[in-house]
Amino acid sequence: METKIVQSLLLVLVVLSIGLVSWLFREKNEEAVFKKLKLFPRWFKFLGLVIVICAVSLPWIFQSLLVDGGNHLGSIYIILGLFLICFSRDKIEDEMSNTIRLKSFYRSFGAGVVGFFFLTYIENIVSDDFNQLHADTLLAVILGFYLVSYYVTKSKIRSAE
Amino acid sequence: MQNRLKIERAIKNLTQDELAKLIGVSRQTINSIEKGRYVPSTILALKISKIFEKSVNEIFELEDSD
Numbered sequence: 001m002e003t004k005i006v007q008s009l010l011l012v013l014v015v016l017s018i019g020l021v022s023w024l025f026r027e028k029n030e031e032a033v034f035k036k037l038k039l040f041p042r043w044f045k046f047l048g049l050v051i052v053i054c055a056v057s058l059p060w061i062f063q064s065l066l067v068d069g070g071n072h073l074g075s076i077y078i079i080l081g082l083f084l085i086c087f088s089r090d091k092i093e094d095e096m097s098n099t100i101r102l103k104s105f106y107r108s109f110g111a112g113v114v115g116f117f118f119l120t121y122i123e124n125i126v127s128d129d130f131n132q133l134h135a136d137t138l139l140a141v142i143l144g145f146y147l148v149s150y151y152v153t154k155s156k157i158r159s160a161e
Numbered sequence: 162m163q164n165r166l167k168i169e170r171a172i173k174n175l176t177q178d179e180l181a182k183l184i185g186v187s188r189q190t191i192n193s194i195e196k197g198r199y200v201p202s203t204i205l206a207l208k209i210s211k212i213f214e215k216s217v218n219e220i221f222e223l224e225d226s227d
Contacts, residue, residue: 092186153188
């Protein structure tokens with residue numbers, strides 16, 4: 001029964017992610033790459049925040065959502081929440097904020113590669129077995145670094161006025 | 162790239178916020194352009210020139226380092 005619930009929730013994630021990404025990338029013509037970034041509406045940011053909060057807390061309330069005694073399902077749903085926060089519009093979205101977004105994606109991808117090597121190294125110092133970094137940790141590092149980079153750059157611009 | 166945005170804005174008696182609303186960008190973007198930190202796209206430069214009824218070359222000017 002518990003496995004069925006977990007499997008259903010994972011299937012929901014697969015369908016949702018396909019739908020969301022298809023909506024983002026639906027323009028098929030080659031010139032779309034030169035246009036402004038397509039982003040989710042602003043309220044998706046709040047939806048993402050709610051998903052993150054629920055993913056952290058709900059499995060501890062409804063214990064049937066725990067897998068092997070850990071909140072593994074929650075850590076996967078956190079990625080969905082972060083994804084929605086990262087890919088939704090700000091109040092004013094213009095070409096400069098688009099440039100900051102692209103720079104932040106560029107930086108966060110680089111940070112993800114370094115984070116992958118670094119955290120795998122730490123994991124292998126702490127543990128006796130050889131362990132590679134889990135995909136959810138890596139994605140959380142990339143999305144988290146993107147958010148930090150984007151908002152720090154924007155606040156620096158604001159404070160430099 | 163140098164620009165005369167601040168001067169043109171003063172001539173037209175427009176605040177950064179008013180100009181930003183007229184061309185559909187944030188006030189921070191106008192501020193960054195004025196300070197030379199951000200180089201606008203051709204579309205944005207043309208929108209600015211339309212507001213000030215001047216050619217793009219009269220508002221934006223290339224520097225030797227460009």
